[in-house]
Amino acid sequence: xxxxxxxxxxxxxxxxxxxxxxxxxxxxxxxxxxxxxxxxxxxxxxxxxxxxxxxxxxxxxxxxxxxxxxxxxxxxxxxxxxxxxxxxxxxxxxxxxxxxxxxxxxxxxxxxxxxxxxxxxxxxxxxxxxxxxxxxxxxxxxxxxxxxxxxx
Numbered sequence: 001x002x003x004x005x006x007x008x009x010x011x012x013x014x015x016x017x018x019x020x021x022x023x024x025x026x027x028x029x030x031x032x033x034x035x036x037x038x039x040x041x042x043x044x045x046x047x048x049x050x051x052x053x054x055x056x057x058x059x060x061x062x063x064x065x066x067x068x069x070x071x072x073x074x075x076x077x078x079x080x081x082x083x084x085x086x087x088x089x090x091x092x093x094x095x096x097x098x099x100x101x102x103x104x105x106x107x108x109x110x111x112x113x114x115x116x117x118x119x120x121x122x123x124x125x126x127x128x129x130x131x132x133x134x135x136x137x138x139x140x141x142x143x144x145x146x147x148x149x150x151x152x
Contacts, residue, residue, distance in 0.1 A: 006061050010049045013065040018042055022104050032147035037072050044068045047139040063132045067114025070101040071136055094119045
């Protein structure tokens with residue numbers, strides 16, 4: 001019974017966040033190929049919830065969904081040159097997304113950790129240390145690979 005309640009909670013949280021105007025701003029930025037950052041984050045959240053459900057990992061629904069939806073909440077198009085400020089995007093965007101999520105949504109430390117370490121192993125010192133962080137990190141790699149290879 002608890003699993004069904006958590007599944008419903010994940011769905012409610014996901015729907016609520018995806019309808020938020022601040023999150024919807026991510027539709028204005030390209031992530032991979034022709035995929036917007038919004039669609040990328042939505043897909044990462046869906047895959048993360050699916051992994052959690054199918055593997056019975058019992059991740060915290062709020063931490064998992066918020067971390068997945070906000071993991072790339074950096075709010076700029078990293079493909080644009082912008083005077084070189086985006087040259088190190090892969091290494092710096094997780095921290096920018098974490099700061100934006102904290103400022104805009106006041107997310108708890110566990111969610112900040114998910115966002116901060118989703119780029120492991122590129123950011124080698126930011127190792128995921130929670131089941132939610134591992135789920136989002138791996139989901140992000142899978143979704144990014146599919147978008148990069150199949151959506152160009």
